[in-house]
Amino acid sequence: MKCLIVYSTLTGNTKKVAEAVSGAIEGSEIVSVDQNPEPSGYDLILSGFWVDKGQADAKTKNYLTRLKGRTVGFFYTLGAYPDSSHADDVARVTEELLKAEGNVVLGSFRCQGKVDPELLEKMKKMLPPDHPHAQMTEERRARLEEAAKHPNEEDLTKARAFAEAMYRKALAGAV
Ligand SMILES: Cc1cc2nc3c(=O)[nH]c(=O)nc-3n(C[C@H](O)[C@H](O)[C@H](O)COP(=O)(O)O)c2cc1C
Structure with missing residues (x-):
């Protein structure tokens, strides 16, 4: 199964999480959103972004418009607490955006970032x-x-577990 991880980062927090996600999925490719990777040909696409004014950062939002009818998951870092309604809203809005284009959203993960x-x-x-x-x-x-203090080791461990869960779900959906 081919998996692409596309991340956007300003100060490095999301890149750190993206590397943990990538490390948990053998053979996955990890690419910065700046490279605008071609999404076709991948069985699973995981988008990682930082939160800007309550939403995915602009580069990510732009990239997500390229995803249509794909199997996806996403993860993000933000200043707010991960269990806040602010963090929930980011997930809800991003999921709506992806679903509107016929993408299947397998799940999401978030953690704080300095x-x-x-x-x-x-x-x-x-x-x-x-x-x-x-x-x-x-x-x-x-x-x-x-x-x-974030992302810390515990966040990275959770990010790896998220990646494994996404991989398993994508595999189950593909058969
Ligand atoms: C311009 C700007 C706007 C931000 N807006 C929000 C926000 O609306 N909500 C939030 O929780 N965090 C916000 N943050 C915090 C970042 O999302 C957080 O620090 C994130 O971990 C940065 O990730 P990065 O190191 O990958 O760039 C903002 C940060 C910046 C620089």
Whole structure:
């Protein structure tokens, strides 16, 4: 079975997870979304992206429009907690996008990823002072502190388990 992993990353978190996913599927190919790989000829395509303003990053969203009638899964890293409604919304919207094009979505995985401190500083300067991302509340500080520890070994172990599950499901669907 031919498996393609296409990842998008700005600061390396998603690449790390993509490498764990790839390592768990023997013979899989791992390619950056910047290379815009041809999706035909693969039995399973796993898309990895970072979350930008509550959605898959723009490069990934653009790439996903190329997937039609394929067997897919996806994984993502984000600053928010993985069990938050924000994280759930990302999965829901991405799944809807893929299903609208006749793709079969086998599942998804998410984990936190450290948020670039330079970006946080820039945000603070650019946003109006009453914007939630211009302020540092206790809740936000705790969330960012937690995000700064991810992806960690436990996340990578879960990412490998996700990859194996996707592989098994794709194999079961193919016979
Ligand atoms: C411009 C920008 C926008 C972001 N928007 C969100 C967001 O809406 N929700 C969220 O949970 N995290 C957000 N993040 C955090 C990233 O998704 C997170 O740090 C991710 O792990 C980065 O992955 P990467 O290292 O692969 O680029 C944002 C980060 C950046 C740089």
